Amino acid sequence: MAEPLLSIRDLHVSYGNIKAVRGISLDVEEGQIVTLIGANGAGKSTTLRAISGLVRPSAGSVVFRGMELSKLAPHRVVEAGIAHVPEGRGIFANLTVYENLKLATYSRKDRDRIPADEERVFALFPRLKERLSQMAGTLSGGEQQMLAVARALMTRGRIMLLDEPSMGLSPILVQEIFKVIAEINEAGTTILLVEQNANMALKVAHHGYVLQTGEIVLAGAAEDLASDPRVREAYLGG
Amino acid sequence: MAVILQQTLNGLQLGSVYALIALGYTMVYGILRLINFAHGDIFMIACYIGFFASGAFLARHLPTWAVFASTLLTSMVLTALLAMLIERSAYKPLRYAPRVSAVITALGVGLFLEHFTLATLGPAPRAIPPLLPAANYNMGGLTISSLQLMIIVISIILMLLLDTVVQKTMTGMAMRAISFDKTVVPLMGVPVDRIISLTFAIGSAVAAAGGILYSQAYPIINPYMGVRIGWWAFIAAVVGGIGNIRGAMLGGYILGFVEVFTPTILPSSTYRDFVAFTILLAVLIVRPTGILGRVAAQKV
Numbered sequence: 001m002a003e004p005l006l007s008i009r010d011l012h013v014s015y016g017n018i019k020a021v022r023g024i025s026l027d028v029e030e031g032q033i034v035t036l037i038g039a040n041g042a043g044k045s046t047t048l049r050a051i052s053g054l055v056r057p058s059a060g061s062v063v064f065r066g067m068e069l070s071k072l073a074p075h076r077v078v079e080a081g082i083a084h085v086p087e088g089r090g091i092f093a094n095l096t097v098y099e100n101l102k103l104a105t106y107s108r109k110d111r112d113r114i115p116a117d118e119e120r121v122f123a124l125f126p127r128l129k130e131r132l133s134q135m136a137g138t139l140s141g142g143e144q145q146m147l148a149v150a151r152a153l154m155t156r157g158r159i160m161l162l163d164e165p166s167m168g169l170s171p172i173l174v175q176e177i178f179k180v181i182a183e184i185n186e187a188g189t190t191i192l193l194v195e196q197n198a199n200m201a202l203k204v205a206h207h208g209y210v211l212q213t214g215e216i217v218l219a220g221a222a223e224d225l226a227s228d229p230r231v232r233e234a235y236l237g238g
Numbered sequence: 239m240a241v242i243l244q245q246t247l248n249g250l251q252l253g254s255v256y257a258l259i260a261l262g263y264t265m266v267y268g269i270l271r272l273i274n275f276a277h278g279d280i281f282m283i284a285c286y287i288g289f290f291a292s293g294a295f296l297a298r299h300l301p302t303w304a305v306f307a308s309t310l311l312t313s314m315v316l317t318a319l320l321a322m323l324i325e326r327s328a329y330k331p332l333r334y335a336p337r338v339s340a341v342i343t344a345l346g347v348g349l350f351l352e353h354f355t356l357a358t359l360g361p362a363p364r365a366i367p368p369l370l371p372a373a374n375y376n377m378g379g380l381t382i383s384s385l386q387l388m389i390i391v392i393s394i395i396l397m398l399l400l401d402t403v404v405q406k407t408m409t410g411m412a413m414r415a416i417s418f419d420k421t422v423v424p425l426m427g428v429p430v431d432r433i434i435s436l437t438f439a440i441g442s443a444v445a446a447a448g449g450i451l452y453s454q455a456y457p458i459i460n461p462y463m464g465v466r467i468g469w470w471a472f473i474a475a476v477v478g479g480i481g482n483i484r485g486a487m488l489g490g491y492i493l494g495f496v497e498v499f500t501p502t503i504l505p506s507s508t509y510r511d512f513v514a515f516t517i518l519l520a521v522l523i524v525r526p527t528g529i530l531g532r533v534a535a536q537k538v
């Protein structure tokens with residue numbers, strides 16, 4: 001079997017004396033959508049933050065394309081090819097929509113490919129294209145989530161980490177965002193999707209991990225997890 | 239009437255300098271939420287650098303305009319480097335410490351700069367030589383000095399340049415993004431530490447330019463000169479809306495006019511601090527975020 005694109009081994013992360021992540025290991029194969037599901041406080045965001053270098057693990061390794069990430073500064077992790085859509089979107093409300101997109105290209109060396117990527121993003125999110133000069137803070141919640149995803153695309157990562165993209169969105173918009181995630185994946189970007197909405201996440205994903213108080217308690221193919229009675233009871237409402 | 243026009247020009251001249259210094263306060267506050275109380279003393283150091291640089295360049299018998307340009311550049315560059323050094327050694331280690339620690343450190347850095355200058359160069363005031371042409375033009379009772387025009391024009395050019403950097407360049411975008419939400423910016427591939435360093439550098443270089451221009455109008459410099467001017471520029475930044483670039487410029491000119499018009503309206507110029515602080519209080523009561531400041535967006 002080929003090397004996984006992203007491979008986490010025995011990762012531990014603490015905030016002071018709170019052990020948020022306690023020795024998790026997971027693999028993300030190139031081209032797949034892998035989902036990490038779990039209740040609020042399980043350690044999902046912390047795992048993503050550790051991959052991006054926003055928090056330092058106390059132990060363990062994060063290997064991406066053969067490169068150890070856990071010692072890199074966060075902006076170097078982006079350069080290495082990891083795009084991260086943070087929890088709560090994290091758009092810059094005081095910048096225009098276009099500036100939000102532009103800033104995401106900050107460390108890109110392949111400047112000549114940026115216009116083509118812009119076109120791709122506009123094709124995927126026509127509503128953003130109509131609002132380029134608008135302050136990002138004036139966008140609706142759904143549009144802000146689209147912008148957060150679009151911005152991550154502009155960093156041109158090989159893998160996109162998505163932290164609860166469906167949070168706070170209406171059911172229709174949730175459908176729409178999951179459709180976009182599938183499209184981005186089909187176009188070649190590997191995805192690590194963190195969700196509380198296990199139902200939707202397991203539908204779109206190839207593979208899944210269930211996280212509980214900082215530990216992985218179940219792992220498997222997404223459809224197997226979706227039919228697993230333990231998952232159904234705890235996360236899918238029986 | 240002529241007096242008012244004359245004082246307006248003086249106000250513009252002084253206001254330009256306050257505006258240039260206020261920009262440094264506002265830029266640093268914008269991205270770190272730190273009032274860099276050492277900024278006034280950094281301005282003082284810039285003037286001393288100007289003193290020695292102009293001496294050195296004059297000794298080389300360069301044309302005066304070239305001496306002025308090289309003095310300005312030397313002071314801007316060295317002051318920027320000094321500010322980056324201060325940021326790295328004094329403020330960066332406190333990035334995640336309680337804010338009051340950083341503020342106290344800033345006050346300490348300011349005192350250090352004053353007393354270091356005092357200890358090494360002595361208390362005696364020094365005079366920066368005139369480097370700009372000082373021709374006076376008479377226009378119906380109004381005296382316009384070429385010096386005044388130069389100070390105002392160079393200041394405005396620098397402010398337009400800075401505004402362009404902040405509004406149009408990638409670095410400026412990164413600065414504005416950091417001022418909104420520092421935690422997400424690294425995920426855009428932006429090296430936040432480098433942007434913070436650059437912010438100190440730019441803010442201090444602009445203050446240095448203010449210092450060199452100021453010294454052409456008021457040539458006497460001493461180790462404590464940064465205290466009052468620093469306070470006035472700080473008030474300017476707060477009145478205009480701290481964190482807001484254009485607010486700092488506006489505030490600078492308001493304070494410039496306060497200073498020159500106080501003796502015209504009130505019995506003596508000694509009332510100027512009283513007027514400045516009264517305006518500060520009035521603005522803060524009516525608009526706590528300053529004239530152009532926006533209420534910080536509540537983050538969910």
Ligand SMILES: Nc1ncnc2c1ncn2[C@@H]1O[C@H](COP(=O)(O)OP(=O)(O)O)[C@@H](O)[C@H]1O
Nearest residue numbers: 015018020038039040041042043044045046047
């Ligand atoms: N900045 C922080 N400081 C202290 N504790 C934190 C911080 N962020 C998260 N935690 C704690 O770490 C645990 C995991 O949180 P998180 O990774 O955000 O979970 P999830 O994303 O699955 O909801 C929780 O107990 C949470 O309270």
Ligand SMILES: [Mg+2]
Nearest residue numbers: 044045046087
């Ligand atoms: Mg979370």
